[in-house]
Amino acid sequence: MSWLDLFTAYLYVLKSIAIVIAVVIFISGLDDLFIDLMYWVRRAWRAVTVYSRHEQMNYKALLGVDEKPLAIMVPAWQEHGVIGKMAQLAATTLDYENYHIFIGTYPNDPQTHADVEQVRAHFPNVHSVVCARPGPTSKADCLNNVLDAIFQFEQRSGIEFAGFILHDSEDVLSKLELRLFNFLVDRKDLIQLPVYPLERPLREFTGGHYLDEFAELHAKDIVVREAMVGQVPSAGVGTCFSRRAITALLELGDGVAFDTQSLTEDYDIGFRLKQLGMREIFVRFPVHDADQPADPDQPRRPGRSAREASVICVREFFPDTLNAAVRQKSRWITGIVIQGFKTLRWTNSGVLNYFLWRDRKGALTNFASFLAMLLAMQLIAIWLYQRLVPDSYRFLSIFQGDWWLYALLAANFVLMLNRIAQRMFFVTSYYGIVQGLMSLPRLLWGNLVNFLANWRAIAQALQAKDIRRMAWAKTDHDFPMLGEGPRLRQPLGQILIAQGALTESQLQEALVRPTPGLRLGSALVHKDLISTAQLAAAVAQQAGVSWEFLGERLIPDEVAALLPAHLALHYSVVPLREEGKTLVLASESVIDPVSHAALERKLERPVRYLIAPKGEVTVELRRLYARQHGEPARELLAWAVERKRVSAEQAKELWKFYVSRQLMLGEVLQALGRIDTAVLNALLLRHEQSDDSLGLFLVNQGALTQATLDEALRLQQQLQVTMAQLLRRLDAAPIVSVAA
Incomplete structure (x- = not known):
């Protein structure tokens, strides 16, 4: 048989393959065309019947709903160097305060765990969850461990989360994401946001083809x-489950919410919830305000829709190498x-089966798409041969006559033209x-990626003894450049030693024999090992801010009025002054980034804070904002000076000593280990709406028992000193009260 006969047979086989491919592509094309028509007909219909009669909801409506507690679940396997940046961006970006991030790590991944611990030092609302088994197990197994830790946190704190949100460690969250979930979670059981990949350089086709697929999928296909x-x-990120949904999943799975034997448990869970009669919604909520001027920091892009580009969504980098993309897609x-x-x-359900078919086709x-590309390349090569080579053999088209x-x-x-358009x-x-x-050119590259991913998936399935027991295929993650992320916070004791305020032996003694009810810094002051100024300087260095004496000065009423009482008491801060548009606050401790951002949102202005020596903020808080005023310490001291029972110099020393021994109840409770910072911060949000004292509120919320509160109050009284006690020691106490 001559080569010509072989080539003729080859063309015949090519024609047979072409027919099969053409039929498959035609059926798939009609399927896609149906979705296109449904989308555009629906869009036109809603424009005529809905949006012509009703204004589209403004994003400002989201801000009027009280913040419900929300839990963000982040599974992390080998996410060293990424997780801290995610928490930092969330804290400084999210227009929300009542949320907690629970990060699941593994006992055999110490680097990621160390990263999370470093993050926790800066963000009290971040919690570390170490999975029971070494990793990698599966994403679902990690999430089940995280969910168990959330329920344990609820039992300790008395907090009941309204929503449970899925995110990955590389996600960039939209500012109003939690506001949107908060608005919908009482009415919907699964809320999914669009996912839009972050852009990479135009030359990187692998990372770029994700842009194309998600832009069409989450703007059209999922909408239909x-x-x-x-x-x-569920996309696995930007998904919020209601408490009702999580409870139903736990009942369905005999205490296990996420299917540990599925590599795409987030996809499966949407079907399970649908079968349980849960309400699911895909939300494209734009935050575009036509009345607001364009953001000068956002570059103008021809053709870009300001409204579409402003939707609340999740942004993240997807793999930019062929191997990583194939691994992920497989x-x-x-x-x-x-x-x-x-x-x-x-x-x-025929309609549901139709979408199952679309998922699986x-x-x-x-x-078929990749083979069609190869087929087209071969036919083009034959055509070029016949065109460019003199006296070449002439072959009839394989489509001739049909x-x-x-x-x-x-x-x-x-x-295909419709698909491209x-x-x-x-x-x-x-x-x-x-x-x-x-x-357009990335469409061809995407065909190659999907073809290789198909082969890899089939090969893995054939090699696996049980396809329901396949390990978590880790995808390496990038994160947008945001500086260095949270810096390592130096321990307070080491700062004091470096400043020469404390010796190593004194520090070890204080750590070995702690004072009940006092944290380390306060205990060192009470033992007269350091001064309040030295403590303030150390805390300021730890926080990366400055410090300043308040001294004996009184904050004027007009300055105090700049900060509402409920915010002052919640965050334990007092206003000092205004610097242009910035309000300067004083605090005795580090203000975490979440609280700092929340203060700026609530005050609607920039806020800067500095550290004041121990007791100075506490005294001013009680004078300016406390619901129940205690001892009139200043008046008692002034009375003693006026009666010449103490000199002016003695009065200064007495006042300094008195202030240094003042304590807030929250500090005593935390030092005793009766409540942790994250729990207290969450409860303080709810306390803003209450008229009860903090102690009574914590008891009513179930965070403390009455016996625990009584113990803390007794200890607070023992550790504090009153002005009457100090004057009595000098035999200078007045016989009658100042009020008389």
């Missing part, structure tokens, strides 16, 4: 899916398609025209 069937697949294919066939059976169309095949190819060509439109709407145009 929710409208038609009311079922929303895990998705394994979980959604291969494992999905075993775990998610076809249902009685990629296993076939990924191959009109129906020409019609099929023409239809596929039209469907749809993708370019949605990419342009969010990222601008440059990225929209780049989506």
Whole structure:
């Protein structure tokens, strides 16, 4: 047989393959066209019947709802160098305060665990959860450990979380994300936000093709899916579950909420909740205010829709190397398609089955699209050979004489043009025209990535003894440049030693024999080992701020009026002065970034704080803002000076000593270990709305027993000193009260 005969046979086989591929692509193209038509018809219908009659909801409506406690769950395996930046960005970006981040780590991943511990030193609302088994197990197993830790935290604190939010350590959160969840969580059981990949350089096609796929998927496909069937697949990030949903999942799984044998438990969970009758929603909520001027820091991008680009969403970097992308996508294919066939059976709902088919058809169309590319390249090569080589052999087209095949190819060509137009439109709407145009060449590269991911998923499934027991395929994560992240906080004792205020032996003695009810710094002052000024300087260095004496000066009433009483008492701060638009506050301790950001939001102005020596803020808080005023210490001391019972110099020393021995109840409770900082901060948010004293409020909330409160109050009285006691020691106490 001559080579010509072999080539003719090859062309015949090529034609047969082309027919099969063309049919597959045609069916898939019609499927995609149906979704396109549904989207545009729905969009036009809503524009005419809904938005023409009702104004679209303004984002400011989200701000009027009281903050409910929300828990963010972050599984972390080998996330060293990433997790701290995520917590820092959340603290400084989120327009919300009543949230806690629970990060799941593994006992055999000490670097990530050390990172989390460092973050906890800066952010009291961050909690470390060490999984029971060494990693990597599965994302679901890690989340189950995290969920168990959340329930334990609830028992300790008396807090009941309203929403449970999934995030990864590389996620960049939108400012109003938690506000939106807070607004919806009472009415919806699964709330999913769009995911938009962060941009990489245009030359990086691997990272760029994620932009194209998610821009179309989360602007059109999932919108239609929710409208038609009311079922929303979780993206694994930016997903909020109601308490009702989590409780139902625990009951369904006999105490296990997330399926530990699934590689895509977030996808599966949307179907399980739908079967349980839960309400699911995919939310595209724009924060565009037409009345506000454009942000000068945001570059203008031709073709970009200001409204579409302002939706509350999750941003993150996706893999930028071919190998990493194939690993990640093969895990998705394994979980959604291969494992999905075993775990998610076809249902009685034709519409839901249709979307199951759409989820699974990629296993076939990924191959078909890539083979179509190879086929086209071969046909182009033959055509170029016949055009460019003199006296070349002339072969009939493999489509010659089959009109129906020409019609099929023409239809596929039209469907392909529609596919390109749809993708370019949605990419342009969010990222601008440059990225929209780049989506065309990236379409070909995406076909290669998906083809290789398909092969890898199939190979892994064939090699696995049980496809439901496959390890967590880790994807390395990048995070946007935000500086160095939280810096390592130096221990207070080491700072005092470095400053020469304390010796190593004195520090060890204080640590070995702590004073009940006092934290280290206060205990050192009470033992007269350091002065309040030395303590303030050390705390200021630890916080990275300055410090300043308040001394005997009184904060004027007009300055005190700049800070509402409930905020002053909640954050244990007093206002000192205004510096332009900035309000300067004094605190005796480090203000964590979450509280600092919350103060700025609530005051609607920039806030700077500095450290004041121990007791000075406490005394002014009681004088200016306390619901119940205690001993009139200043008046008693003034009476003693006026009666010449003490000299002016003695009065200064008495006042300094008196102030240094004043304590807040919260410090005593924390030093005793009766309540931790995260719990206290969360309860203080609710205390703002209460008229009860802090102690009574904590008892009523179940955070303390009455016996524990009584113990703390007795200890506070023992550790504090009153002015009457000091004057009595000098035999200078007045016989009658000042009030008389």
